[in-house]
Amino acid sequence: xxxxxxxxxxxxxxxxxxxxxxxxxxxxxxxxGEIWGIVGETGCGKSLTxxxxxxxxxxxxxxYITGSISLEGRNLLTASEPEMQSLRGRRIGMIFQDPTxxxxxxxxxxxxxxxxxxxxxxxxxxILGVGAKASRSERKKAARNLAxxxxxxxxxxxxxxRIDDYPHQFSGGMRQRVLIAMALIGRPDLLIADEPTxxxxxxxxxxxxxxxxDLVQEHQLGVLLITHNLGVVAQxxxxxxxxxxxxxxxxxxxREVFKNPNHPxxxxxxxxxxxxxxxxxxxxxxxxxxxxxxxxxxxxRFAPRCAAVQPRCTAAIPPSVAVAAHHEVACVLAEPHAxxxx
Amino acid sequence: MILRIENVTKDFKVSHxxxxxxxxxxxxxxxxxxxxxxxxxxxxxxxxxxxxxxxxLILQLDRVSSGRILFDGTDLAxxxxxxxxxxxxxxxxxxxxxxxxxxxxxxVHDIISEPMEIHQDTLGLNARQRTDRVVELLELVxxxxxxxxxxxxxxxxxxxxxxxxxxxxxVRPEFLILDEPTxxxxxxxxxxxxxxxxxxxxxxxxxxxxISHDLGxxxxxxxxxxxxxxxxxVEQGETERIFEAxxxxxxxxxxxxxxxxxxxxxxxxxxxxxAG
Amino acid sequence: xxxxxEKVPASATSSRWENARRGFYRFRNSWxxxxxxxxxxxxxxxAVIGPSIVPYPEHVAGSVSTATRxxxxxxxxxxxxxxxxxxxxxxxxxxxxxxxxxxxxxxAVGALVGTLVGAVAGYFGGxxxxxxxxxxxxxxxxxxxxxxxxxxxxLGPGILNMVIAISISWWPGYARLVRxxxxxxxxxxxxxxxxxxxxxxxxxxxxxxxPNILTPVIIKMSLDMGFAILTVASLGFIGIGVKPPTxxxxxxxxxxxxxxxxxxxxxxFPGSAIFLxxxxxxxxxxxLRDVFDPKARR
Ligand SMILES: Nc1ncnc2c1ncn2[C@@H]1O[C@H](COP(=O)(O)OP(=O)(O)OP(=O)(O)O)[C@@H](O)[C@H]1O
Ligand SMILES: Nc1ncnc2c1ncn2[C@@H]1O[C@H](COP(=O)(O)OP(=O)(O)OP(=O)(O)O)[C@@H](O)[C@H]1O
Ligand SMILES: [Mg+2]
Ligand SMILES: [Mg+2]
Numbered sequence: 001x002x003x004x005x006x007x008x009x010x011x012x013x014x015x016x017x018x019x020x021x022x023x024x025x026x027x028x029x030x031x032x033g034e035i036w037g038i039v040g041e042t043g044c045g046k047s048l049t050x051x052x053x054x055x056x057x058x059x060x061x062x063x064y065i066t067g068s069i070s071l072e073g074r075n076l077l078t079a080s081e082p083e084m085q086s087l088r089g090r091r092i093g094m095i096f097q098d099p100t101x102x103x104x105x106x107x108x109x110x111x112x113x114x115x116x117x118x119x120x121x122x123x124x125x126x127i128l129g130v131g132a133k134a135s136r137s138e139r140k141k142a143a144r145n146l147a148x149x150x151x152x153x154x155x156x157x158x159x160x161x162r163i164d165d166y167p168h169q170f171s172g173g174m175r176q177r178v179l180i181a182m183a184l185i186g187r188p189d190l191l192i193a194d195e196p197t198x199x200x201x202x203x204x205x206x207x208x209x210x211x212x213x214d215l216v217q218e219h220q221l222g223v224l225l226i227t228h229n230l231g232v233v234a235q236x237x238x239x240x241x242x243x244x245x246x247x248x249x250x251x252x253x254x255r256e257v258f259k260n261p262n263h264p265x266x267x268x269x270x271x272x273x274x275x276x277x278x279x280x281x282x283x284x285x286x287x288x289x290x291x292x293x294x295x296x297x298x299x300x301r302f303a304p305r306c307a308a309v310q311p312r313c314t315a316a317i318p319p320s321v322a323v324a325a326h327h328e329v330a331c332v333l334a335e336p337h338a339x340x341x342x
Numbered sequence: 343m344i345l346r347i348e349n350v351t352k353d354f355k356v357s358h359x360x361x362x363x364x365x366x367x368x369x370x371x372x373x374x375x376x377x378x379x380x381x382x383x384x385x386x387x388x389x390x391x392x393x394x395x396x397x398x399l400i401l402q403l404d405r406v407s408s409g410r411i412l413f414d415g416t417d418l419a420x421x422x423x424x425x426x427x428x429x430x431x432x433x434x435x436x437x438x439x440x441x442x443x444x445x446x447x448x449x450v451h452d453i454i455s456e457p458m459e460i461h462q463d464t465l466g467l468n469a470r471q472r473t474d475r476v477v478e479l480l481e482l483v484x485x486x487x488x489x490x491x492x493x494x495x496x497x498x499x500x501x502x503x504x505x506x507x508x509x510x511x512x513v514r515p516e517f518l519i520l521d522e523p524t525x526x527x528x529x530x531x532x533x534x535x536x537x538x539x540x541x542x543x544x545x546x547x548x549x550x551x552x553i554s555h556d557l558g559x560x561x562x563x564x565x566x567x568x569x570x571x572x573x574x575x576v577e578q579g580e581t582e583r584i585f586e587a588x589x590x591x592x593x594x595x596x597x598x599x600x601x602x603x604x605x606x607x608x609x610x611x612x613x614x615x616x617a618g
Numbered sequence: 619x620x621x622x623x624e625k626v627p628a629s630a631t632s633s634r635w636e637n638a639r640r641g642f643y644r645f646r647n648s649w650x651x652x653x654x655x656x657x658x659x660x661x662x663x664x665a666v667i668g669p670s671i672v673p674y675p676e677h678v679a680g681s682v683s684t685a686t687r688x689x690x691x692x693x694x695x696x697x698x699x700x701x702x703x704x705x706x707x708x709x710x711x712x713x714x715x716x717x718x719x720x721x722x723x724x725x726a727v728g729a730l731v732g733t734l735v736g737a738v739a740g741y742f743g744g745x746x747x748x749x750x751x752x753x754x755x756x757x758x759x760x761x762x763x764x765x766x767x768x769x770x771x772x773l774g775p776g777i778l779n780m781v782i783a784i785s786i787s788w789w790p791g792y793a794r795l796v797r798x799x800x801x802x803x804x805x806x807x808x809x810x811x812x813x814x815x816x817x818x819x820x821x822x823x824x825x826x827x828x829p830n831i832l833t834p835v836i837i838k839m840s841l842d843m844g845f846a847i848l849t850v851a852s853l854g855f856i857g858i859g860v861k862p863p864t865x866x867x868x869x870x871x872x873x874x875x876x877x878x879x880x881x882x883x884x885x886x887f888p889g890s891a892i893f894l895x896x897x898x899x900x901x902x903x904x905x906l907r908d909v910f911d912p913k914a915r916r
Binding site: 041042172201202203205206209210213228229230231232233234235236254255258259268269270271272273274275276278280281283284285286287289290 | 388389498499500501528529530531532533534536537540541555557558559561562563585595596598599600601602603604605606607608609610
């Protein structure tokens with residue numbers, strides 16, 4: 001059974017102008033040990049996909065129209081709120097973009113991690129490694145030790161001393177490490193990281209990516225890495241899903257998708273990144289901008305910006321076809337692969 | 343050389359609460375560099391390394407602690423208020439954050455025509471001519487005149503950055519400071535903006551002072567580069583030379599950390615590993 | 619936010635209109651704000667046309683009819699009559715004019731003076747800031763009602779004097795608010811951008827800073843309206859505001875209190891009017907906060 005399986009997920013968002021169909025049939029399967037990169041332009045629904053998995057989209061304005069999200073067979077969209085709360089602390093870990101706004105500046109770093117550890121320990125006593133009947137102070141002590149271990153593990157030097165610092169005494173990269181430590185404390189099976197390195201310098205980013213990669217190797221987590229940095233995806237992801245206006249238009253193993261992009265959008269996105277060999281003015285880019293989701297273009301939502309557009313593109317949203325093993329494309333031009341079709 | 347920065351140091355007084363004694367923080371230390379007319383000069387450095395501080399000094403929004411900044415041969419510190427205002431029409435800046443750098447209560451027309459109003463005496467345009475020029479500028483940056491009376495929040499990030507560029511070009515500057523003009527944008531939109539900047543440079547003969555922490559962008563845009571680390575220039579030279587044969591450890595570190603969008607060149611995967 | 623490339627406004631006015639409609643959409647989402655708006659609208663309509671449609675205009679002008687003293691509410695006298703036999707309904711309706719006008723004047727003067735002082739203090743900082751804000755602090759140390767009482771007593775009774783008296787205790791609140799906002803806005807990128815363009819102090823304050831801090835000021839004005847009306851009424855109540863026979867809610871209440879609880883209607887109706895006005899303006903103020911919240915730009 002797949003760790004995470006999203007089937008035909010449709011999400012509506014209500015606003016002044018009306019309801020926008022912001023997720024328009026998402027299909028995604030994540031297995032343990034896989035790092036999935038979710039890429040796409042701003043507003044294409046990356047964060048909402050991640051938030052949907054931990055059911056953190058507020059409804060209203062959100063509304064789940066159809067679809068299912070299952071974590072090892074359990075449908076999360078129909079789970080009760082207390083059930084979701086226990087999943088969030090334990091099986092699903094989340095890291096958000098901005099490390100400064102997700103740590104409370106008024107509390108010591110340690111206290112904030114200990115809180116998370118106690119919550120996780122309440123759900124699964126084995127995490128703290130103390131008996132179920134342990135006293136409050138014993139559990140607190142165990143939680144503190146666990147917090148120090150986790151900080152050391154995410155690469156904070158002298159974790160035992162730094163644990164009593166306040167967040168402002170940490171650098172941006174260290175704060176992001178703290179958030180990763182918090183997300184990992186419940187020993188999650190699935191980690192959702194929404195732009196974990198966007199606010200960081202490249203050298204710090206490289207360290208965080210290394211950390212994430214090693215953690216996946218060690219614990220066989222499934223990871224959803226939301227980013228718009230194609231370089232990051234190429235480096236650490238095993239798989240990638242390219243989103244456009246609420247659809248996954250191309251997905252598969254990173255090497256397949258990056259080396260052999262089939263969808264004109266993926267091609268355009270990859271051609272937008274300047275590379276070493278390019279001369280000035282040679283950058284291709286993508287013309288136009290993302291569509292208005294309140295009145296999306298008919299059929300393929302990318303058609304109005306597509307250089308290879310054809311009359312049949314506007315008829316219906318093209319279905320996903322397998323163009324190779326581990327490589328699916330939703331484009332009318334995609335040629336189904338003979339052996340993968342089975 | 344249109345811009346010469348000579349041994350510039352900038353100290354900030356930092357106070358740690360009302361009782362503690364104020365200490366000094368050196369944001370820039372003995373920075374020297376020069377930018378030639380018509381070239382694209384890149385400044386690369388990590389967050390907090392002093393890049394924005396240097397632009398504020400060039401724009402005379404802050405005073406240097408020591409050293410000199412010469413623009414077209416004149417020391418900026420020696421200028422009278424009147425000459426400084428005139429100079430400001432020759433140096434313009436495009437800011438990093440296209441969301442915060444446009445006044446939310448002004449229409450696009452008012453935003454772009456404001457610099458022409460301020461520099462009325464040098465440009466001598468009346469209201470009608472200003473509006474014509476705003477339309478002209480909007481077309482130059484690829485937006486079209488129909489957007490004249492909309493407010494900034496009605497635009498996407500890339501469109502806002504174009505408005506920011508149009509505003510900077512309104513007074514026909516020679517020297518454009520671009521402080522991370524694309525770091526808040528999608529790669530697709532970044533490509534559009536970089537291409538636009540390239541076109542404009544060819545068309546208008548502009549000099550660019552381009553700040554970024556994206557080495558890929560710097561390599562694509564700049565003729566020469568300076569690397570800044572904690573307020574000090576650690577290396578500068580021709581772009582290709584620095585990328586091909588970096589001399590400083592810092593340059594090597596940055597280059598190795600730069601994530602390239604090529605799965606085969608990932609430090610995490612042995613090159614021989616098979617797909618899937 | 620997605621771009622709406624198709625809908626293109628032809629002028630600044632239509633663009634503003636579109637924004638206003640978005641604002642009203644957020645306002646409409648809370649029925650309490652709507653209730654506030656309705657209360658305030660009705661009060662203003664009453665204040666404008668009320669005095670000319672009251673059933674007993676002669677009572678408003680001061681005439682008494684001792685034959686009909688202390689009549690309880692009835693079809694003839696909806697709110698009953700007072701100790702002089704005057705129709706309480708007519709007095710309350712006519713009183714709305716003075717109360718609202720005085721409240722509005724107090725808030726307007728306070729906001730104007732406070733904004734000027736706060737903007738100058740916040741923008742220039744240094745000793746200008748120091749001097750102006752100490753002055754404001756001084757005002758804040760004395761309870762505003764006491765200060766207003768002292769000033770009103772010194773200037774003598776009358777509407778204008780009363781407005782001056784209350785405004786003097788009213789501006790420091792605005793000055794502090796505006797100063798804080800100006801200091802925050804001064805560091806905003808678009809203000810820096812204007813400075814880089816070579817814009818002078820006047821232009822930066824006028825075009826970039828003040829338009830962007832108007833919102834909290836307007837919200838505070840709306841929230842303050844209720845308290846200003848209350849203060850006007852309080853001065854009326856203790857007898858140093860508007861002098862009878864000019865009807866004013868506070869003085870009506872003040873006179874009526876001696877006849878409580880037997881002739882409750884003489885006090886309850888002016889009191890309810892004050893309550894309604896305070897309540898309405900507060901709800902409106904909360905609603906406006908939603909309208910102007912830039913984070914809610916959807
Ligand atoms: N609370 C909300 N109310 C209404 N619309 C919303 C809300 N949150 C998101 N949206 C809309 O849903 C769409 C998808 O948003 P989402 O945050 O998932 O984008 P994203 O891909 O994460 O973009 P980014 O790269 O900018 O983070 C956008 O068009 C956005 O405007
Ligand atoms: N007015 C000031 N007072 C005190 N310190 C300041 C002031 N302005 C800047 N600094 C400090 O100077 C250093 C350099 O800041 P600067 O904004 O120039 O960095 P930067 O290179 O532009 O960084 P980023 O990439 O994050 O924009 C920082 O450590 C900053 O905290
Ligand atoms: Mg997002
Ligand atoms: Mg900066």
